[in-house]
Amino acid sequence: xxxxxxxxxxxxxxxxxxxxxxxxxCDFSAGLSLIGLLIPEAVAYAGIAGLPPSAGLIALIxxxxxxxxxxxxRTAVVSATSSSAMVLAATVSSLLATHPQVHPETLAAVLVMxxxxxxxxxxxxxxxxxxxxxxxxxxxxxxxxxxFTITLMQLPKLLGLHAAGSGVWDRLLDTIARIQExxxxxxxxxxxxxxxxxxxxxxxxxxxxxxxxxxxxxxxFVPLEALGIELxxxxxxxxxxxxxxxxxxxxxxxxxxxxxxxxxxxxxxSYSSIHAAAERSGQQTAPNRDIVAIGLSNLASGFFGGLAVxxxxxxxxxxxxxxxxxxxxxxxxxxxxxxxxxxxxxxISRIPEPVLAAVVIKAVSGGLSPKPIRPYFEWKRDRVLVIxxxxxxxxxxxxxxxxxxxxxxxxxxxxxxxxxHVSELQxxxxxxxxxxxxxxxxxxxxxxVLVLRLDQPxxxxxxxxxxxxxxxxxxxxxxRHPVKEVVxxxxxxxxxxxxxxxxxxKFAQFVKNAGCTLTLCRMHxxxxxxxVCAAYPLLPPDRLSYLSVDRAVKEAQExxxxxxxxxxxxxxxxxxxxxxL
Numbered sequence: 419x420x421x422x423x424x425x426x427x428x429x430x431x432x433x434x435x436x437x438x439x440x441x442x443x444c445d446f447s448a449g450l451s452l453i454g455l456l457i458p459e460a461v462a463y464a465g466i467a468g469l470p471p472s473a474g475l476i477a478l479i480x481x482x483x484x485x486x487x488x489x490x491x492r493t494a495v496v497s498a499t500s501s502s503a504m505v506l507a508a509t510v511s512s513l514l515a516t517h518p519q520v521h522p523e524t525l526a527a528v529l530v531m532x533x534x535x536x537x538x539x540x541x542x543x544x545x546x547x548x549x550x551x552x553x554x555x556x557x558x559x560x561x562x563x564x565x566f567t568i569t570l571m572q573l574p575k576l577l578g579l580h581a582a583g584s585g586v587w588d589r590l591l592d593t594i595a596r597i598q599e600x601x602x603x604x605x606x607x608x609x610x611x612x613x614x615x616x617x618x619x620x621x622x623x624x625x626x627x628x629x630x631x632x633x634x635x636x637x638x639f640v641p642l643e644a645l646g647i648e649l650x651x652x653x654x655x656x657x658x659x660x661x662x663x664x665x666x667x668x669x670x671x672x673x674x675x676x677x678x679x680x681x682x683x684x685x686x687x688s689y690s691s692i693h694a695a696a697e698r699s700g701q702q703t704a705p706n707r708d709i710v711a712i713g714l715s716n717l718a719s720g721f722f723g724g725l726a727v728x729x730x731x732x733x734x735x736x737x738x739x740x741x742x743x744x745x746x747x748x749x750x751x752x753x754x755x756x757x758x759x760x761x762x763x764x765x766i767s768r769i770p771e772p773v774l775a776a777v778v779i780k781a782v783s784g785g786l787s788p789k790p791i792r793p794y795f796e797w798k799r800d801r802v803l804v805i806x807x808x809x810x811x812x813x814x815x816x817x818x819x820x821x822x823x824x825x826x827x828x829x830x831x832x833x834x835x836x837x838x839h840v841s842e843l844q845x846x847x848x849x850x851x852x853x854x855x856x857x858x859x860x861x862x863x864x865x866x867v868l869v870l871r872l873d874q875p876x877x878x879x880x881x882x883x884x885x886x887x888x889x890x891x892x893x894x895x896x897x898r899h900p901v902k903e904v905v906x907x908x909x910x911x912x913x914x915x916x917x918x919x920x921x922x923x924k925f926a927q928f929v930k931n932a933g934c935t936l937t938l939c940r941m942h943x944x945x946x947x948x949x950v951c952a953a954y955p956l957l958p959p960d961r962l963s964y965l966s967v968d969r970a971v972k973e974a975q976e977x978x979x980x981x982x983x984x985x986x987x988x989x990x991x992x993x994x995x996x997x998x999l
């Protein structure tokens with residue numbers, strides 16, 4: 419059976435073939451629109467990465483073929499993206515600074531292969547369950563910073579200039595200084611193409627293909643090169659695969675370090691695109707399967723000299739908007755790509771550089787929109803993260819900015835979990851619910867029982883502070899009323915690391931020294947198992963409960979009632995311990 423449910427034998431019949439074509443007419447239309455966008459973008463993104471146009475086309479072939487065959491999302495499109503091309507250019511530039519004798523294409527190939535390796539390793543380690551490695555506000559800021567950076571980097575090409583400098587700000591200043599050298603013809607063609615693309619409103623028609631085709635046609639009637647307009651120029655897909663000699667001479671240590679940032683960028687962009695596509699078309703995706711598909715795509719692309727590939731948002735959105743319902747659209751786009759490479763190579767070489775710059779700027783223009791980051795300012799949440807991520811990418815460069823943004827994502831988690839809150843709970847009249855006394859002032863206290871709740875997941879960063887606050891609440895309660903039982907709700911602690919276990923045991927000892935006994939309720943299986951393995955005498959298994967707070971309090975009241983009937987010596991000992999505290 420094929421991917422669309424038609425067997426190969428049935429498709430050989432003319433009637434079945436006609437039925438298949440009619441049922442997938444929307445997929446054929448979407449595939450044609452898709453390849454009209456992808457071919458110009460592939461050539462343009464290769465220019466961003468500083469590689470020949472063939473690198474973008476090779477990446478397009480590998481991404482379309484492998485992900486469509488292996489990936490789980492039927493409408494996602496994997497190809498070279500502007501963000502990954504920019505990060506690849508930055509990583510190659512960094513490695514060239516220490517290894518100037520190595521050819522840039524070799525470094526790029528090794529980096530892309532290492533990116534694929536990281537994806538395969540992530541699958542083996544089960545990282546496909548992770549929703550994202552970068553916080554959404556940070557990702558929005560990085561995306562906007564990349565779009566801004568790419569736009570500035572393409573500005574000289576748009577105006578027909580050769581700007582000096584590798585940094586974005588160096589190029590911008592050089593462009594401003596040489597503004598008088600701008601070719602009027604190149605600027606008119608580039609700005610005119612950009613204006614047409616920005617005003618294009620027919621989503622099902624690939625505006626980039628129409629603009630590029632018109633520019634190629636113009637090159638046959640107008641001597642563009644004589645007017646100072648550069649063309650892509652002839653190129654060949656006959657790329658030599660990486661040899662063992664090439665691999666032996668590569669900087670693998672540097673590639674391992676740099677490719678991690680490239681892998682992170684590709685993953686973040688791909689996860690976002692695939693997740694959005696699945697939601698829009700009502701599909702169920704398999705993250706581990708997608709990780710393998712993207713990893714294999716990058717391994718193949720790097721081996722044959724292509725760019726890093728990922729699920730691009732613009733291409734995937736166009737595929738869905740054009741009516742794609744199955745993988746047929748991607749396979750049809752791949753077939754059209756092969757036909758274009760077989761018969762239209764001379765035409766691709768005649769694409770003017772200012773037009774390609776316009777295509778790139780239009781492709782990343784969506785990232786410059788403030789709409790995705792506006793909610794964070796309305797919610798008054800994570801505004802600093804968005805601004806810091808944007809500034810780090812635009813000021814410090816793509817690679818450094820991306821790494822700083824990743825650190826910001828981790829710092830965000832640590833800062834939030836390191837500020838824990840512990841609530842005192844009391845019973846809500848007329849119910850079985852125990853609620854925060856600060857939110858519900860009409861609660862009823864339970865004599866002799868103090869109920870606490872940890873209001874955040876318990877990890878090494880907040881364990882000590884959490885139980886310090888719990889100790890303070892117990893001490894304060896003992897000054898006002900006698901306490902014999904302490905019940906702590908552990909509903910937020912799905913698991914406990916070593917630091918957490920130590921702090922739980924210390925708190926149990928503190929409660930014991932205060933003359934009270936401790937019960938942990940609403941426990942998760944893994945958290946309870948680790949405390950049972952600890953075999954701490956003050957926390958026997960019967961004090962580690964899966965049950966509700968209400969049930970734990972009732973059991974505590976029963977124990978308190980039983981102890982009140984015990985010999986007077988037990989009460990005296992309890993009172994003496996509380997006075998000592």
